[in-house]
Amino acid sequence: MNRYCLRPFELRWLYATLGxxxxxxxxxxxxxxxxxxxxxxxxxxxxxxxxxxxxxxxxAAIWVVAFAPFFVIGRPRTIAGLSPADRERVIVRLxxxxxxxxxxxxxxxxxxxxxxxxxxxxxxxxxxxxxAMSRLPQNGGPAxxxxxxxxxxxxxxxxDNGRRSHV
Numbered sequence: 269m270n271r272y273c274l275r276p277f278e279l280r281w282l283y284a285t286l287g288x289x290x291x292x293x294x295x296x297x298x299x300x301x302x303x304x305x306x307x308x309x310x311x312x313x314x315x316x317x318x319x320x321x322x323x324x325x326x327x328a329a330i331w332v333v334a335f336a337p338f339f340v341i342g343r344p345r346t347i348a349g350l351s352p353a354d355r356e357r358v359i360v361r362l363x364x365x366x367x368x369x370x371x372x373x374x375x376x377x378x379x380x381x382x383x384x385x386x387x388x389x390x391x392x393x394x395x396x397x398x399x400a401m402s403r404l405p406q407n408g409g410p411a412x413x414x415x416x417x418x419x420x421x422x423x424x425x426x427x428d429n430g431r432r433s434h435v
Contacts, residue, residue, distance in 0.1 A: 273312050278327065281334035282377075283307060284348040288355045289381045300388050302381060310384045326380065329373040336362055 274282060283303050292301030315323045337343040337350055340361045347355055362374045385391060 273315055274308070274327070274330070278330055278334075279308055280348045281346060282311070282330050284346075284350070284355055285330070285333050285359065285377055286381050286384075288352070288359045289378055290385050291352075300385075300390055302385050305384055305388060307384065310387070311380070314380065325373075325376055329376045332370065332373045333359070333362065333377065 286302045286307060290302035292303070311326070314326070318326075334346045334348070336358050337345050337347060337354070340358050341354060343350065343354065347358060350358065359374065362370055365371050365374075
């Protein structure tokens with residue numbers, strides 16, 4: 269187990285936050301609720317693969333949102349102890365904060381939530397016109413034979429040293 273994995277109380281805060289960002293399907297017209305997805309496994313995988321500074325940033329974002337009800341709506345509870353309506357009020361107020369850092373910490377959680385959410389096959393098929401990653405050319409396909417650029421070669425990444433790299 270990675271030492272940067274989330275603790276049980278942090279996971280409760282995270283589930284409460286993600287439930288606001290991507291609520292259960294019936295109430296929001298979404299294809300699937302994010303809390304029904306493998307949140308813990310996803311973030312354990314993220315923490316195992318990202319640089320330490322990124323995992324610290326994610327954890328900081330969770331903590332800021334968790335304790336925001338004290339400052340944002342004057343409630344002496346963490347985000348997990350609020351009603352869904354109050355959770356939404358907190359997230360909206362944080363997203364509209366006049367402080368750039370606060371807005372960006374919420375954006376970090378929204379970004380990783382979107383990465384998790386779009387992993388659901390039902391979601392990818394609805395938003396991607398039926399194209400799923402499993403439908404990319406496999407071994408022996410045009411991308412693998414070299415007659416066409418490989419999809420992996422088209423994705424630039426920034427490496428730990430800040431240089432652009434292609435995988």
